[in-house]
Amino acid sequence: MELSQTNNKSLSTNFFALAITMLILGISFGLLGALQYAIPGFLKEVFSFEKVRPLHVSSVVFWIILAAIGSVIVYLQEFGQIKIYSNKLLRIQFYLFVVSIILIIISYVLGRFGGKEYWEFPPIISIFILLAWILFLINFLITIKRLKNMPVFVWMWLTGVIFFLFTFLESYLWLLPYFKTNIVNDMTIQWKANGSMVGSWNMLIYGSSIYLMDKISGDQKYSHSKIAYALFFLGLINLLFNWGHHIYTLPTHDYIKHISYVVSMTEFIILGKIIYQWKASLSVAKKHFHLLSYKFLAAADVWLFLNLFLAILMSIPVLNVFTHGTHITVAHVMGTTIGINTFLLLAFCFDIFKDKFTLSNKWESIVNTSFWITNISFLFFWCTLILIGILKAKWQMNHTIVSFSSFMIQLQPLFYVFFFSGFCLSIGIIVITIPLVKAFKSKKVISHDFSN
Amino acid sequence: MAYRQVVILFSILVASFLMYSFYLYNNLPFKPSVVNKESLNGKDIWQEKNCNACHQIYGLGGFLGPDLTNVYSLKSPEYIKAFIISGTDAMPKFNLTNIEINSLLAYLKSVDASGNADPKKITLNINGTISN
Numbered sequence: 001m002e003l004s005q006t007n008n009k010s011l012s013t014n015f016f017a018l019a020i021t022m023l024i025l026g027i028s029f030g031l032l033g034a035l036q037y038a039i040p041g042f043l044k045e046v047f048s049f050e051k052v053r054p055l056h057v058s059s060v061v062f063w064i065i066l067a068a069i070g071s072v073i074v075y076l077q078e079f080g081q082i083k084i085y086s087n088k089l090l091r092i093q094f095y096l097f098v099v100s101i102i103l104i105i106i107s108y109v110l111g112r113f114g115g116k117e118y119w120e121f122p123p124i125i126s127i128f129i130l131l132a133w134i135l136f137l138i139n140f141l142i143t144i145k146r147l148k149n150m151p152v153f154v155w156m157w158l159t160g161v162i163f164f165l166f167t168f169l170e171s172y173l174w175l176l177p178y179f180k181t182n183i184v185n186d187m188t189i190q191w192k193a194n195g196s197m198v199g200s201w202n203m204l205i206y207g208s209s210i211y212l213m214d215k216i217s218g219d220q221k222y223s224h225s226k227i228a229y230a231l232f233f234l235g236l237i238n239l240l241f242n243w244g245h246h247i248y249t250l251p252t253h254d255y256i257k258h259i260s261y262v263v264s265m266t267e268f269i270i271l272g273k274i275i276y277q278w279k280a281s282l283s284v285a286k287k288h289f290h291l292l293s294y295k296f297l298a299a300a301d302v303w304l305f306l307n308l309f310l311a312i313l314m315s316i317p318v319l320n321v322f323t324h325g326t327h328i329t330v331a332h333v334m335g336t337t338i339g340i341n342t343f344l345l346l347a348f349c350f351d352i353f354k355d356k357f358t359l360s361n362k363w364e365s366i367v368n369t370s371f372w373i374t375n376i377s378f379l380f381f382w383c384t385l386i387l388i389g390i391l392k393a394k395w396q397m398n399h400t401i402v403s404f405s406s407f408m409i410q411l412q413p414l415f416y417v418f419f420f421s422g423f424c425l426s427i428g429i430i431v432i433t434i435p436l437v438k439a440f441k442s443k444k445v446i447s448h449d450f451s452n
Numbered sequence: 453m454a455y456r457q458v459v460i461l462f463s464i465l466v467a468s469f470l471m472y473s474f475y476l477y478n479n480l481p482f483k484p485s486v487v488n489k490e491s492l493n494g495k496d497i498w499q500e501k502n503c504n505a506c507h508q509i510y511g512l513g514g515f516l517g518p519d520l521t522n523v524y525s526l527k528s529p530e531y532i533k534a535f536i537i538s539g540t541d542a543m544p545k546f547n548l549t550n551i552e553i554n555s556l557l558a559y560l561k562s563v564d565a566s567g568n569a570d571p572k573k574i575t576l577n578i579n580g581t582i583s584n
Contacts, residue, residue, distance in 0.1 A: 036542070044542065180492070248582060249511055
């Protein structure tokens with residue numbers, strides 16, 4: 001493998017460095033938002049919640065997208081022992097993301113919106129993201145043509161890259177009057193796009209996690225096995241057809257809801273597989289738990305189990321009636337974004353940059369302690385959201401008796417717990433990222449620096 | 453699993469998804485009709501002020517404020533107007549013009565007319581499905 005000796009700053013490192021910056025920004029805006037729940041009106045006149053929430057959401061979305069792209073670039077080259085097709089395209093793609101992020105942050109801070117969830121910025125900015133993704137697609141497709149074989153994780157990356165583009169375009173159909181003029185039509189298409197889009201970036205991340213598991217175990221049998229492909233197709237079916245669970249209460253077509261209900265129930269198979277393999281996973285975990293990257297993979301496994309269980313319950317329409325519009329949905333979103341996506345992405349970062357830093361005993365102990373602080377405070381955070389959600393579900397059934405503002409005042413002590421656990425969680429994650437930030441600055445050349 | 457089998461299965465699923473998508477685009481839940489221009493302007497203001505960050509429509513959006521799907525019929529236009537003009541403990545005054553406020557009201561009226569978002573009024577069926 002040819003390494004650049006002239007420039008230590010690889011392009012993939014740039015993706016990770018920007019991703020970690022967005023993670024830290026996302027955490028900071030999230031904390032500010034949580035504080036605005038606990039102290040109503042906090043910074044209302046200068047930095048109110050309608051600015052803070054999209055800043056938090058977009059920062060986290062970019063953390064996920066950029067780190068997912070970074071890991072696909074590194075792992076694809078590492079697996080195939082090939083170089084990415086074009087560094088130039090990759091470089092242009094990176095700067096397109098930089099420009100879009102700067103414009104998005106400026107538009108939010110100035111209170112200039114116009115888009116829809118998760119892309120609340122003025123739609124014109126989306127052109128930069130669209131172009132960046134098209135370049136990624138071209139680079140990815142030409143690169144994988146040179147692969148000698150296609151294990152399941154390459155299929156997952158391919159699915160993620162293609163469907164992100166499709167759903168991103170679909171999420172802007174509302175600009176056309178044909179879709180825009182009726183709220184139910186508009187929301188149906190919006191949540192069709194959003195639901196599948198999340199599935200798309202999950203495909204990128206889960207693909208990389210399978211590659212990393214193979215790498216740690218030193219055995220590639222799993223990524224070529226029938227069970228791996230069966231689970232991939234199950235995931236793909238869910239990505240394509242289960243988005244309707246977001247809109248069970250919307251007066252849209254019944255068949256959308258029925259298809260989604262049936263497809264979502266297939267996730268029981270994944271849940272069953274996790275339970276069935278629990279014992280075997282534990283013995284593997286014991287063997288590799290000393291590795292930082294494995295620690296996060298193992299934690300993501302536990303959070304996957306908890307969130308999958310919650311997701312399945314929420315996908316049953318009669319239960320969804322109670323959980324929809326409550327903080328149980330937020331618990332699910334936070335659970336998957338932090339517990340699964342963020343932990344997996346951190347696992348990739350620690351694997352990819354492991355040669356760029358050596359942790360002293362003191363730092364090893366700090367990172368280990370932070371790992372546990374992160375997980376324990378996250379459990380409190382998650383449970384608090386579920387509790388608030390249960391109370392909101394109860395209130396929704398009696399909303400004519402107690403006003404919304406009185407109900408929010410009753411919840412205030414829980415919002416303080418929500419903020420405090422979120423604060424501990426944030427500290428934990430920020431401390432964990434310190435060795436990574438040092439690694440990004442390191443002059444040492446590492447094996448994935450092929451993209452200069 | 454053989455490469456050919458994967459390609460075939462993948463293609464079938466992608467084709468099914470595309471057919472499903474385009475069928476839906478051509479058969480939207482409601483026929484796109486001529487809509488009140490004021491209401492459409494109101495929708496633009498809703499998005500430009502990012503009202504969805506705190507409020508929900510059909511339970512989708514932020515949770516700092518209440519769901520506004522049926523606020524138009526549950527309260528009154530004057531009640532909503534008073535909130536928009538004065539703000540609340542958590543909501544800033546957006547300093548909207550009278551025309552903008554009326555457009556926003558027209559939008560909320562059209563949302564209200566589109567259906568019900570009150571979970572109490574949804575019928576739960578024994579097979580796990582719901583009817584609203």
